[in-house]
Amino acid sequence: MQYIPNILFAILLIVGAGFFIKNIKKIIRNIKLGKSIDRTDNKSERWRNMINIALGQSKMVRRPVAGILHIIVYVGFIIINIEVIEIILDGLLGTHRLFAPLGGFYSFLIGSFEILAFLVLVSVTIFWIRRMVVRIPRFWNKEMKGFPKNDALYILYFEMILMSLFLLMNAFDINLQNLESPHYIKAGAFPISQFIAPLFAGIAEGSLIIFERTAWWIHIIGIFIFLNYLYYSKHLHILLAFPNTFYANLELKGKFKNNSTVTEEVKLMLDPDADPYAMPEENPDAEIEKFGASDVADLNWVQLMNAYTCTECGRCTSVCPANLTGKELSPRNIMMKTRDRLEEVGKNIDKNGEFKDDNKQLLNDYITPEELWACTTCNACVEECPINIDPLSIIMDMRQFLVMEQSAAPQELNMMMTNIENNGAPWQYNQMDRLNWKDEE
Amino acid sequence: MIVPTMAEMMAQGKQPEILFWVGAAGSYDDRAKKITRAFVKILHAAKVDFAVLGTEETSTGDVAKRAGNEMLFQMQAMMNIEVLNSYEIKTIVTADPHSFNTLKNEYPELGGNYKVYHHTQYISKLIKEGRLTLSSKKLNNKNVTFHDPCYLGRANGEFESPRDIIKKLGTKYTEMKRSKSTALCCGAGGAQMFKDAEKGNKEINVLRTEDAIEVNPEIIATACPYCNTMMTDGVKVKEKEKTIQVLDIAELIANANEL
Ligand code: SF4
Ligand code: SF4
Numbered sequence: 001m002q003y004i005p006n007i008l009f010a011i012l013l014i015v016g017a018g019f020f021i022k023n024i025k026k027i028i029r030n031i032k033l034g035k036s037i038d039r040t041d042n043k044s045e046r047w048r049n050m051i052n053i054a055l056g057q058s059k060m061v062r063r064p065v066a067g068i069l070h071i072i073v074y075v076g077f078i079i080i081n082i083e084v085i086e087i088i089l090d091g092l093l094g095t096h097r098l099f100a101p102l103g104g105f106y107s108f109l110i111g112s113f114e115i116l117a118f119l120v121l122v123s124v125t126i127f128w129i130r131r132m133v134v135r136i137p138r139f140w141n142k143e144m145k146g147f148p149k150n151d152a153l154y155i156l157y158f159e160m161i162l163m164s165l166f167l168l169m170n171a172f173d174i175n176l177q178n179l180e181s182p183h184y185i186k187a188g189a190f191p192i193s194q195f196i197a198p199l200f201a202g203i204a205e206g207s208l209i210i211f212e213r214t215a216w217w218i219h220i221i222g223i224f225i226f227l228n229y230l231y232y233s234k235h236l237h238i239l240l241a242f243p244n245t246f247y248a249n250l251e252l253k254g255k256f257k258n259n260s261t262v263t264e265e266v267k268l269m270l271d272p273d274a275d276p277y278a279m280p281e282e283n284p285d286a287e288i289e290k291f292g293a294s295d296v297a298d299l300n301w302v303q304l305m306n307a308y309t310c311t312e313c314g315r316c317t318s319v320c321p322a323n324l325t326g327k328e329l330s331p332r333n334i335m336m337k338t339r340d341r342l343e344e345v346g347k348n349i350d351k352n353g354e355f356k357d358d359n360k361q362l363l364n365d366y367i368t369p370e371e372l373w374a375c376t377t378c379n380a381c382v383e384e385c386p387i388n389i390d391p392l393s394i395i396m397d398m399r400q401f402l403v404m405e406q407s408a409a410p411q412e413l414n415m416m417m418t419n420i421e422n423n424g425a426p427w428q429y430n431q432m433d434r435l436n437w438k439d440e441e
Numbered sequence: 442m443i444v445p446t447m448a449e450m451m452a453q454g455k456q457p458e459i460l461f462w463v464g465a466a467g468s469y470d471d472r473a474k475k476i477t478r479a480f481v482k483i484l485h486a487a488k489v490d491f492a493v494l495g496t497e498e499t500s501t502g503d504v505a506k507r508a509g510n511e512m513l514f515q516m517q518a519m520m521n522i523e524v525l526n527s528y529e530i531k532t533i534v535t536a537d538p539h540s541f542n543t544l545k546n547e548y549p550e551l552g553g554n555y556k557v558y559h560h561t562q563y564i565s566k567l568i569k570e571g572r573l574t575l576s577s578k579k580l581n582n583k584n585v586t587f588h589d590p591c592y593l594g595r596a597n598g599e600f601e602s603p604r605d606i607i608k609k610l611g612t613k614y615t616e617m618k619r620s621k622s623t624a625l626c627c628g629a630g631g632a633q634m635f636k637d638a639e640k641g642n643k644e645i646n647v648l649r650t651e652d653a654i655e656v657n658p659e660i661i662a663t664a665c666p667y668c669n670t671m672m673t674d675g676v677k678v679k680e681k682e683k684t685i686q687v688l689d690i691a692e693l694i695a696n697a698n699e700l
Contacts, residue, residue: 254596255546259511263551266515270523291511319619321626321649326642374639377507377631378591383622399509412636413508420513424499425465426635435495437467437474438444438481 002094009091009220016224023231027308030346034301039247046246049388054245059386063315066130069123073159076120077238080166083113087220100187111189114167118192121163128156138314141323143333148312151233158226165219171196172212179205184212240309241387247302248388253379256396261289292400295361296342299394306389307339316381316391322374329374331381331391337366338394363398372398373410442481446495447528457492459563460530462544464537465500466666472673473666479695480536480560486700487573491534497524503543508632515551518543522553536560536691538592538665539630545597559593561602561664561690568609577611579697585612586658588649588672589624590665603664603690610697615656625649627675629667650675654685661687 039046052058057074061067086099100106131139131152139152170193176184190197200208230236237244293299316331317323323330341362349355363369375395382390402408409417416426423431450457461484466473484491502517525533533555535541545557558566567573585607593599600621608614619625628638628645638644650672653661661676663669666689673687694700 252546252597254542254592256506258515258547258550262511262515266512266519269516270519292509319623319625321628321645322639322641324625324643325638325645325648327639329639370639373636374641375631376591376626376628376633376645378626379595380591380623380626383595396507396509400511401509403509404512409508409510410636413632416632416635417505417508417510417513420500420502420505420517424517425469426500426504427465427469429469431499432496434463434468434498435444435446435493437463437477438442440474441442441478 006092006094012221012224013088013092016227019228020230023228026346026350027231027236029349030342031301031304031308033297033342033345034299034304035297037300037302039249039302042250045250049248049250050242050246053386053388054241057386059388062384062386069126072116072119072123073127074238076116076123076163079116080113080120082109083166084220084223087216091220096183097185097187100185106187107189110170110187111191114170114190114192117163117166120159121167124156124159124163128153128160131156138318141314141317141330141332143330143336144312144314148234148336151235152312154229155233155235158222158229162219162222162226165215165222167193167196169212169215169219172200172208172215175200175203176205176208176212179208181205181209234310234312237309237311237387240305244305244309245388247305249302249390249393253382259291259400262291290401291404292402293394293397294363294401294405296338296345297355298401299338299397303390303394303397304338304342306391306394307335307342309387310335310339310389311387312336313386315384315386316389319380319384321376321378321380327371327374328368329371331395334367334371334391334394335389338362341366363401367398369402369408371395372402375399442478443485444481444495445492446497447492447530448495448497450492451528456529458490459532459534459558460525460528461491461493462501462533462535462537462540463493463498464535464540464666466670467536468498470666470670472670476536476666476669476689476691479689479700480691482695482700483564483567483573483691483698486698487567489567489572494524501540501543503539503547504632504635506543506547507630508635518548518551518553522548522551525553525555530555532556532558534558534560534563536664536666536689538590538596539667542592542596559597559599559602559664561593561606562599564690564694565602565605568606575606575609575694576698577609579699580660580693581611583612583660584615584656584658585610585660585662585693586615586617586653586656587620587662587664588617588627588653588668589621590663590668591624591626591630593664594624595622603662606690606694607662610693612660615658617652617656619652625652627665627668627671629665629671634667634670644675644678646671646675647678650679650681654679654681658685660693661685662690662693663687664690 057071060070089098090096130136170190173184174190174193174197177186290298296304312332314332320329320331345355348358372395377392379392382392419426419428423429463477467477499521500517501521502514506514533544538559541557541559544555568575587603587607589600626645627649661672663672669687669689676682676685676687
């Protein structure tokens with residue numbers, strides 16, 4: 001009988017970790033639906049970016065208040081996870097405070113965890129106030145309704161509950177240690193929970209043990225739930241921020257990629273030696289290359305990973321000139337819609353074994369041409385994103401589809417392009433007048 | 442004014458130091474032509490041996506690319522590259538950040554490899570080399586602010602050349618709240634120049650002009666013909682055209698040095 005808790009815990013661990021791994025595999029499969037793109041050059045710069053931007057959060061602190069609070073929560077999250085190792089081992093082995101023999105160092109660890117837990121609690125509360133009381137505008141854009149809004153709040157509540165449970169657990173533990181209850185060895189330092197402990201002084205040992213165990217179990221179950229909630233949440237970024245910053249574009253922001261299929265075609269067209277009547281080589285297997293993107297599978301895998309990584313922080317949208325002037329376009333929403341569509345495609349594959357046409361696509365059903373045409377390609381969103389997401393590249397790929405596959409540019413742009421074709425300038429001027437400026441004035 | 446073309450140069454068996462890429466706006470737009478002429482005056486003052494392509498120049502295709510028409514872009518690019526390479530061009534200077542960006546970043550893969558300068562970078566270089574001295578008398582203590590062109594600043598990381606020049610002119614320089622890498626677009630990029638804006642509650646150029654007005658400038662300095670148009674219109678909407686001038690950095694220099 002005495003092993004029942006251990007067994008229960010082992011089952012919980014297997015189920016919790018199992019689900020998590022299953023979901024991670026699904027994400028990887030979905031990301032791989034994207035087209036290939038080589039981002040393996042310049043390894044040292046990539047590592048540097050990952051260390052500075054993901055680990056060091058260098059772009060977060062451009063907005064100092066949010067940045068510093070975020071670092072506290074993040075450091076707290078990572079360091080307190082060391083304690084989770086002890087909790088898991090205790091759970092499996094039926095021990096209590098397995099690492100206690102570390103002595104002074106153990107006290108130092110537990111003491112630091114407590115201080116961090118307290119700081120996280122404070123930071124998360126300030127986050128909540130910024131969102132719900134101060135109502136910082138970027139958290140209240142149109143796209144932040146329903147799940148996206150709640151998602152952000154759930155995580156804040158989660159953190160609050162987990163941190164409180166951790167401190168409560170220790171507060172009960174202090175009392176049990178003071179009662180010299182067997183099993184509850186004297187260990188650890190409790191700079192925060194020592195102030196909570198007196199609240200429970202005088203409670204009978206039996207009840208204290210029940211309280212302590214309950215807090216312990218809820219805490220660890222909460223951690224497993226959190227782990228598995230990640231998949232559905234914008235909080236995937238705590239994992240994906242690392243590969244995302246590693247594989248981000250390293251080129252200058254102004255350099256847009258050239259389509260190599262187009263290059264081949266143009267070369268043929270301009271080659272005076274090419275036989276204009278020559279039939280293209282017959283290759284029945286060759287898929288006709290589609291220009292640009294109308295659905296998620298036309299995007300590359302880095303763009304799809306971007307979608308899963310987006311934290312929905314809205315920093316991009318808060319600097320987007322189109323969005324600031326009331327246009328429909330929001331770069332954050334471009335990322336959110338891409339993820340939504342990718343999830344839909346993923347579920348379709350789960351259900352049918354392979355993708356079955358659902359008469360939907362990213363273009364129109366999710367992202368409208370109106371949004372796409374409002375972009376000034378200013379790169380402000382790309383510059384601002386704390387984890388190097390590139391909403392602009394998706395906008396450009398989709399524009400390319402609209403123009404090259406559907407000739408669906410706004411009328412004025414069609415005129416502009418016709419002018420370039422006819423007279424080499426976006427306006428209707430005579431090519432022969434190009435140098436007139438030198439004799440004017 | 443004297444503006445030699447590459448064809449003329451070639452006929453005389455000469456190769457100029459730089460090719461001045463004028464760009465469509467600089468060639469045809471009445472406001473932008475003034476910027477073009479101001480820059481030519483500077484080139485003359487610094488005794489730069491330059492030439493233009495003249496009627497052999499055609500759209501870089503940049504705006505077609507940003508509009509999504511990769512085919513048209515690459516057609517233009519390859520035609521231009523053929524001309525540029527046949528003249529064995531090594532160095533290109535342009536006053537249009539969009540041409541600058543595409544020539545510098547997107548042409549190499551298509552076979553066009555040149556050293557490309559934005560005119561503010563080239564002017565800075567002339568100053569450093571002692572070929573051009575700026576006079577600080579005329580603009581002394583004028584309140585000036587600078588609007589970063591997206592395709593010079595964020596897109597290519599050039600923030601300092603324009604600012605250095607403005608400061609060397611003796612002006613009282615004030616930075617806008619949104620500046621350098623966080624500068625707000627004027628609203629012209631990404632082919633927006635050639636179409637009406639989507640439905641919204643404001644024009645982007647007006648918002649950007651408000652940013653500028655906040656710092657009380659007498660002159661809003663620009664470094665792009667499209668930004669110049671946008672900011673000029675913005676100033677008109679705000680009915681400030683009596684007190685605020687919108688001038689390209691080349692024009693500032695031409696004024697200051699009385700070229
Ligand atoms: S590049 Fe487009 S989407 Fe991004 S901030 Fe600029 S206008 Fe907005
Ligand atoms: S794309 Fe980047 S800046 Fe925009 S909401 Fe997502 S994480 Fe934030």
